[in-house]
Structure formats: C-alpha cells, structure tokens
Amino acid sequence: MSNKPHILVFPYPAQGHILALLDLTHQLALRSFTITIIITPKNLPTLNPLLSAHPTSIHTLILPFPSHPNVPPGVENVRELGNSGNVHIISALSKLREPIVRWFESHPSPPVAIISDFFLGWTLQLSHRLGIPRIAFHSTSAFLTAVLDVVWENLEAVRGRRVVEFSGIPGAPSFKEEHLPSIFRRYRESDPDWEIVRESQLANSKSWGCVLNTFHALEGPYLDYTTKTKSEHRRVFVVGPLSLLGLENGVNLNRSHSVLNWLDECPDGSVVYICFGSQKLLSREQMEALAIGLERSDTRFIWVVKVGTNQQTEEGYGVVPDGFEDRVSGRGVVIKGWVPQAAILSHGAVGGFLSHCGWNSVSEALVAGVMILGWPMEADQFVNAKLLVEDKGAAVRVCEGADSIPDPDELGRVIRKSMSMDSPEKRRAMELRDEALKSVSEGGSSFKELDEFVETLSK
Numbered sequence: 001m002s003n004k005p006h007i008l009v010f011p012y013p014a015q016g017h018i019l020a021l022l023d024l025t026h027q028l029a030l031r032s033f034t035i036t037i038i039i040t041p042k043n044l045p046t047l048n049p050l051l052s053a054h055p056t057s058i059h060t061l062i063l064p065f066p067s068h069p070n071v072p073p074g075v076e077n078v079r080e081l082g083n084s085g086n087v088h089i090i091s092a093l094s095k096l097r098e099p100i101v102r103w104f105e106s107h108p109s110p111p112v113a114i115i116s117d118f119f120l121g122w123t124l125q126l127s128h129r130l131g132i133p134r135i136a137f138h139s140t141s142a143f144l145t146a147v148l149d150v151v152w153e154n155l156e157a158v159r160g161r162r163v164v165e166f167s168g169i170p171g172a173p174s175f176k177e178e179h180l181p182s183i184f185r186r187y188r189e190s191d192p193d194w195e196i197v198r199e200s201q202l203a204n205s206k207s208w209g210c211v212l213n214t215f216h217a218l219e220g221p222y223l224d225y226t227t228k229t230k231s232e233h234r235r236v237f238v239v240g241p242l243s244l245l246g247l248e249n250g251v252n253l254n255r256s257h258s259v260l261n262w263l264d265e266c267p268d269g270s271v272v273y274i275c276f277g278s279q280k281l282l283s284r285e286q287m288e289a290l291a292i293g294l295e296r297s298d299t300r301f302i303w304v305v306k307v308g309t310n311q312q313t314e315e316g317y318g319v320v321p322d323g324f325e326d327r328v329s330g331r332g333v334v335i336k337g338w339v340p341q342a343a344i345l346s347h348g349a350v351g352g353f354l355s356h357c358g359w360n361s362v363s364e365a366l367v368a369g370v371m372i373l374g375w376p377m378e379a380d381q382f383v384n385a386k387l388l389v390e391d392k393g394a395a396v397r398v399c400e401g402a403d404s405i406p407d408p409d410e411l412g413r414v415i416r417k418s419m420s421m422d423s424p425e426k427r428r429a430m431e432l433r434d435e436a437l438k439s440v441s442e443g444g445s446s447f448k449e450l451d452e453f454v455e456t457l458s459k
C-alpha cells in the first residue's frame with residue numbers, strides 16, 4: 001500500500017447503515033485515503049460498485065462470520081433477520097476482535113483511525129487495543145442521536161412509562177414509549193447480549209469523534225444540542241446528506257432499471273413511490289389494505305414489495321392480492337426486488353413517497369424535493385416522522401405502527417389529495433431540497449465539515 005493515510009471502515013450489516021457509510025468512504029477515497037473495509041462474506045456484494053470505482057485505494061478485510069447460538073446459520077444481514085436481530089448481530093460481531101487485531105498487527109502500514117457504525121460501539125475498546133482513535137458513524141438523524149443519548153443514560157426512568165418526555169431537548173418533544181426504538185423494551189439485566197448493546201451505545205459518546213449524516217439547515221437545534229451535551233465528544237462532523245456525495249451521484253450511477261423508462265412516460269409529479277425499506281415485510285392484511293387504497297387513489301404508483309421466505313409467503317406476508325396488478329395495469333407498477341431508489345426519487349415524474357421514514361429514505365426524498373407520506377413503523381422511524389411532519393412541515397402522516405392496517409378508503413383519499421394539488425408540504429420539501437444542495441456545495445456547512453474531517457484525519 002502507498003503512504004497515504006490508511007483508515008479502517010467498519011459498517012453495520014443493514015442496508016440503511018452500510019450504504020451511507022459507503023458514500024462517506026467514497027468521498028475519502030476521492031481524497032486519496034487508503035481504506036480497508038471490514039465486512040462479512042455475505043455483505044461483500046454490496047461493496048462491489050465501490051471496489052470497482054476505487055480498485056487500488058479500497059481494500060477489504062473479510063471476517064469469518066461466527067456461528068453463534070443466537071444467530072441462525074448464514075444470516076449476516078438484518079435484511080434477513082429483521083430489526084429484532086440487531087442485538088444478536090452486534091453481539092456476534094463483537095466476538096470477532098481477534099482476527100481484526102491479528103490483521104492490524106501484521107499490516108505493514110496499519111490504519112491510523114477506525115470509522116465504525118454507531119451500532120458497533122464495542123469497537124471503541126478495539127480502537128484502544130489498536131492504539132488508534134475511533135469515530136462513530138451515525139446513519140441517523142441528530143434528533144434521534146439526542147433522544148438516544150438521553151434514553152441510554154436514563155434507562156430506568158424511561159422503562160414502563162407510557163409517554164416519555166425529553167424536556168432537555170429543543171422543543172421538549174415527547175414520545176409514546178412504543179414509539180422509541182424497540183431495543184429499549186428488551187432490557188433485561190440478566191441478558192449478557194443486552195449488556196453488550198448498552199455498553200456499545202454508551203461508548204459512542206466516549207469515542208474520539210462522530211460523523212452525522214444530516215445537515216445544519218435541517219436539524220440545527222438538535223445538532224447544537226448534540227454538540228453541546230457531548231462534552232467528551234468534542235469532534236462532531238456533520239457532512240450530509242451523504243446520498244448527494246455517494247458513488248450513485250457520480251459517473252458510475254447505474255440507472256438502468258426498466259421502471260425508470262416507465263417513469264419517463266409519466267407526467268411530472270404524478271407518481272407516488274411506495275417502499276418501506278429493506279427490512280419491513282407487510283402482513284396479508286396490510287398488503288390488502290394498501291392495494292385497495294392504491295386502487296382507490298386513482299394515482300399512478302410504483303410499489304416496491306419486499307418478499308419473505310417461503311413460509312412467510314405461505315402465511316401471506318408480502319403477498320400482492322390476486323388480480324391487483326391487472327386491475328391497475330398501466331397506472332401502477334409492482335416490483336418485487338431491489339430498485340435504484342435514489343434514482344427513482346430524483347425522477348421528475350415522482351411527486352410523493354409513501355415511506356416508513358427510515359433515515360436514508362427521508363434523506364433521499366429531501367434531496368429530491370419529494371414530499372413524504374409517512375407511515376412510521378419501528379426503530380427510529382417515529383422520531384424521523386416527528387421531525388418531518390411536526391418540525392419541518394415537509395410530510396403528512398398517513399398511518400403509524402408496524403402492525404397497523406390503514407383504512408383503505410382514507411388511504412386512497414389522502415394519496416389522491418396529496419398528489420393532486422400543490423400543498424405547503426410539497427413547497428417545504430422543495431425548500432429543504434435547496435438547503436440540502438446548498439449544504440454540500442462549495443462553501444456549504446457539510447462541504448466545510450467534510451473538509452475539516454478530512455484535514456483532521458490527515459494529521
């Protein structure tokens with residue numbers, strides 16, 4: 001390897017976490033860092049476009065993913081395990097320090113820093129062992145970071161409360177307990193895996209620094225709060241929206257998907273795009289309600305359907321109702337499989353996004369100036385939805401809850417109404433798009449902080 005600074009990058013194996021950190025990695029590679037990405041065999045294909053774009057400066061350290069009593073064999077990605085698998089995956093990965101230490105000690109030019117996902121707080125100890133600083137990468141909002149910090153420090157005060165108030169956070173928000181990430185409801189002192197997760201999260205605030213995938217114009221007050229309260233955590237770099245800086249926005253963007261050709265034929269702003277992220281599988285009843293709602297909306301749509309295992313399909317999960325596709329033929333497209341979401345959202349024909357409000361989806365919608373029709377279900381999604389709907393006025397809420405079944409008539413009506421007329425939410429979404437673009441352009445806040453980050457890493 002060359003003499004350029006060498007950085008270790010360790011993503012968490014969930015699509016929403018990996019992709020954003022790879023966007024940052026792309027930027028570091030463009031700025032002449034040498035990078036090694038720690039990855040498990042099954043997640044290696046996700047890296048392929050980046051490895052092809054930077055064949056000499058990005059390398060991989062492939063971990064032997066362990067057999068662990070709580071991890072079903074071969075499962076290495078939350079996409080298959082679902083959100084409830086996070087505790088097991090974090091715990092299983094944390095048992096893989098030794099191969100990383102051995103690799104590091106035998107490397108002729110070992111890394112000078114590690115950037116690891118905020119779910120992998122245990123890598124703080126690893127960084128101490130390696131004698132290099134750790135930077136926590138947060139693929140979530142600053143609002144969530146603020147909420148989580150308060151919760152992790154005050155678990156007892158939160159547990160069992162129906163409504164949790166965050167008086168110290170700007171705007172003094174409150175959340176129903178079930179709208180906080182479910183991991184907090186799994187608290188059992190006797191569970192050793194749980195302790196790993198808790199310690200891991202607390203380690204984030206003790207790390208050398210952190211990088212946040214958001215931007216000041218979107219989350220100024222929460223960023224000020226986070227920067228101020230993280231007393232030990234002086235180096236906060238706010239560099240988003242990273243999707244604007246990723247490989248996808250470069251010359252290698254793979255825009256070849258037939259649905260983009262279909263969009264070319266649709267009028268501007270006429271299509272609602274529906275996708276609930278890489279993890280959520282809808283039940284039979286939810287699929288039916290959504291299908292009827294879409295039929296009644298009289299609106300053009302693209303619906304990305306996540307398909308489950310054979311057994312889940314037999315139970316009706318992810319099953320598109322019989323005859324639906326024929327009935328909406330010409331007006332709607334159902335896609336079972338991966339689509340280039342960022343490219344779809346940036347297509348002029350897309351005017352709305354029925355979304356679970358995962359942070360990357362939110363960020364990609366903002367970048368495209370597309371209004372969100374929010375259906376938060378779990379994890380950080382309620383926090384993100386509150387930010388968008390109540391703080392920013394750039395989204396409308398159409399449903400909430402992982403198991404909720406929307407009223408099809410109401411759903412159809414809201415979709416039709418939101419898509420057919422100009423609205424304050426649509427205008428707000430466009431304003432935020434301009435702010436997002438300004439942030440990453442020369443002189444913008446994220447542009448400057450990325451430069452500072454690069455400079456600090458280079459010292």
Ligand code: BUP
Pocket residue numbers: 014015016017019078275276277278279280304337338339340341342357358359360361362364379
């Ligand atoms: Br599905 C799907 N194409 O077909 P979120 C998702 N994505 O590009 P999640 C595609 O995956 P976590 C598809 O653009 C976004 O970047 C999408 O991240 C991309 O949701 C990402 O929105 C999904 O944060 O995230 O999957 O729930 O893994 O963080 O739980």
